[in-house]
Amino acid sequence: MRHDAHAQHTHPEHHSQHGPASWSMAARATLHCLTGCAIGEVLGMVIGTALGWGNLPTMILAIILAFFFGYSLTLRAVLKAGVGVRTAVRVALAADTLSIAVMELVDNGVLLLWPGAMDTHLADAMFWWVLAIALVAAFVITTPVNKWMIGRGMGHAVVHQYHH
Structure with missing residues (x-):
């Protein structure tokens, strides 16, 4: 495909995401990721603990599941917009x-x-309150990262073009 032909396939709503992003938008994107991460973290820890695994394999499982559920929430939303599986991934x-x-x-x-x-x-009780503190810290530190990415048309700015 020639470059000038490709340039005609732009999405105006995608371009409107460039520039300064709001803290509210960044917080919503971070909360979305936090939801998937928290589901995966807790599920991984529950499974690892129930199976009697040590800390390292349990943490690895929790991280894998955090990515899986984080991606799954976005996939669900993008697929719902009628996008093909390959593009949604x-x-x-x-x-x-x-x-x-x-x-x-x-x-x-x-x-x-x-x-x-x-x-x-x-x-x-310590398990749950330290996990809560860890998730709050992750939210606070990741929100500016998402704000920066959205302001550059990356991260959740990519997903917004599929919202109706």
């Missing part, structure tokens, strides 16, 4: 990878660095 990867990666780095970093957090069990 590309959109989800483009929209969520950096956001989920930062969120997982912060979330798991808090869990690793918090004294005694990795030795708790699901029935311990």
Whole structure:
């Protein structure tokens, strides 16, 4: 395809996402990612703990599931807009990878660095409040990342062109 022909396939609503993004838009995008990450994190920890796994395999499972559920929420929304599976997967990867990666780095970093957090069990109150603190920290640190990405037409700005 010639470059000038490709230029005609632009989406005005996609271009309107360039420039300064609002903190509200960034917070909504981060909350979207946080939802998938939290589902995956908790499910991974529950499965790993129930199977008697150690900290490392449980954390790896939780991270894999966080990415899976984070991408799944975006895939669901984009597929609902009538986009093909291949395009939807590309959109989800483009929209969520950096956001989920930062969120997982912060979330798991808090869990690793918090004294005694990795030795708790699901029935311990400390498990749940440290996880809550970790997720809040991940939200606070990831929101400016999403604001920066949306302002440059990346991240969730890519998904917004499929919202009706």
